[in-house]
Amino acid sequence: MRTIAVINQKGGCGKTTVAVNLAAALGELEKKVLLVDMDPQSHASLSLDISSQEVEYTTYDLLKNPRVTAEDATCRYSDHLDVIPSSPVLGAIEQELAGRDARETRLASKLARVDDMYDYAVIDSPPNVGLLTFNALMSAGEVVIPVDPSIFSLQGVGKLRETVELLENETKHRVTVSILVNNIEKRTNFSKNLVDELERLHGHELMDVTISHSVKYKEASLRGVSIFGIPRSDKLKWEFLTLARELEDRSSLIDTADMGEWMEKLHGPRVTSGSVIFSVDAPAADSVYLTGEFTNWSREGLRMEKDGEDGLWKVAVDLDSGEYEYRYIIDGVWIKDPRNVDSVLNEFGQENSLLIV
Ligand SMILES: Nc1ncnc2c1ncn2[C@@H]1O[C@H](COP(=O)(O)OP(=O)(O)OP(=O)(O)O)[C@@H](O)[C@H]1O
Numbered sequence: 001m002r003t004i005a006v007i008n009q010k011g012g013c014g015k016t017t018v019a020v021n022l023a024a025a026l027g028e029l030e031k032k033v034l035l036v037d038m039d040p041q042s043h044a045s046l047s048l049d050i051s052s053q054e055v056e057y058t059t060y061d062l063l064k065n066p067r068v069t070a071e072d073a074t075c076r077y078s079d080h081l082d083v084i085p086s087s088p089v090l091g092a093i094e095q096e097l098a099g100r101d102a103r104e105t106r107l108a109s110k111l112a113r114v115d116d117m118y119d120y121a122v123i124d125s126p127p128n129v130g131l132l133t134f135n136a137l138m139s140a141g142e143v144v145i146p147v148d149p150s151i152f153s154l155q156g157v158g159k160l161r162e163t164v165e166l167l168e169n170e171t172k173h174r175v176t177v178s179i180l181v182n183n184i185e186k187r188t189n190f191s192k193n194l195v196d197e198l199e200r201l202h203g204h205e206l207m208d209v210t211i212s213h214s215v216k217y218k219e220a221s222l223r224g225v226s227i228f229g230i231p232r233s234d235k236l237k238w239e240f241l242t243l244a245r246e247l248e249d250r251s252s253l254i255d256t257a258d259m260g261e262w263m264e265k266l267h268g269p270r271v272t273s274g275s276v277i278f279s280v281d282a283p284a285a286d287s288v289y290l291t292g293e294f295t296n297w298s299r300e301g302l303r304m305e306k307d308g309e310d311g312l313w314k315v316a317v318d319l320d321s322g323e324y325e326y327r328y329i330i331d332g333v334w335i336k337d338p339r340n341v342d343s344v345l346n347e348f349g350q351e352n353s354l355l356i357v
């Protein structure tokens with residue numbers, strides 16, 4: 001699955017319009033697409049006529065509750081498009097997760113588990129750079145930054161670029177940046193000058209396709225459909241299909257090896273078709289055991305073997321579908337899995353790692 005985050009801290013530049021219609025365009029190209037609404041305003045969900053009141057789970061539950069999976073929170077919109085909707089309570093998540101582990105990677109770890117169900121995930125993000133935008137960025141291999149034709153957007157892109165670079169340096173997680181001009185009156189000199197200036201500043205990151213200004217986008221969101229559900233809008237559909245194809249062609253720029261390694265560090269045990277492989281990094285340890293619900297929390301647990309010289313201890317376990325709490329015992333000390341962001345409190349007030357197979 002390729003994950004594209006649509007971000008810009010500037011309000012109203014077209015993030016939601018681009019996210020919704022890009023997701024729909026990829027669907028038109030027969031791709032299987034998951035649209036994730038990470039904005040408490042819920043505009044992406046509402047513009048596809050999905051209200052948080054009608055669904056059981058939203059992105060709020062996905063980030064808050066380790067037991068809610070991406071599949072639980074998914075609504076089917078069409079054959080090719082699924083949506084994880086948002087709700088206004090998502091606005092409180094930053095405070096609610098304050099001081100908690102791996103706050104920025106919660107979405108990434110949930111999406112990693114539906115990786116083979118979709119060709120693309122497209123994430124709509126809110127108009128600020130906070131926890132929700134960081135979650136979007138950490139989940140994504142690619143970023144699309146829509147800019148509307150104004151002088152403020154030029155400055156905004158520079159600032160956002162710095163944020164992305166900071167994140168890349170801190171996390172070693174690289175993203176491909178694509179800048180997309182949206183809401184443009186193509187024939188005006190002002191627009192032409194703006195595109196020239198963006199090209200001078202950002203070179204190959206600027207996308208060839210631009211998205212025209214049209215009232216049909218408002219009409220579409222009022223009707224609860226994408227532009228592909230609006231009659232007589234062939235030019236607009238063509239622009240979004242061209243955007244989808246241009247992004248497809250950019251795939252070679254993405255360092256997927258880096259992404260894979262990073263993902264593995266993040267979501268703990270690897271679920272393969274035959275078994276679940278648990279691994280923990282403990283180069284100096286003499287003995288490492290895995291224990292959990294599947295061993296009745298026995299002190300002996302399952303003995304793990306040191307794998308080569310890199311200090312990684314591993315064991316493969318056959319587990320049926322379900323939920324499992326577990327911990328590692330490293331030289332007699334019980335710890336939760338440092339590689340797994342999902343955990344629940346046990347009766348002693350300590351955290352058990354949580355695995356959902
Ligand atoms: N290409 C376009 N042509 C005409 N109107 C557009 C276009 N793109 C966006 N708009 C309109 O501009 C408004 C803001 O767009 P949108 O909601 O997509 O921006 P946003 O960046 O998601 O905003 P926010 O920062 O609040 O999330 C909407 O009313 C939308 O219909």
Ligand SMILES: [Mg+2]
Nearest residue numbers: 015016039043
């Ligand atoms: Mg929006």
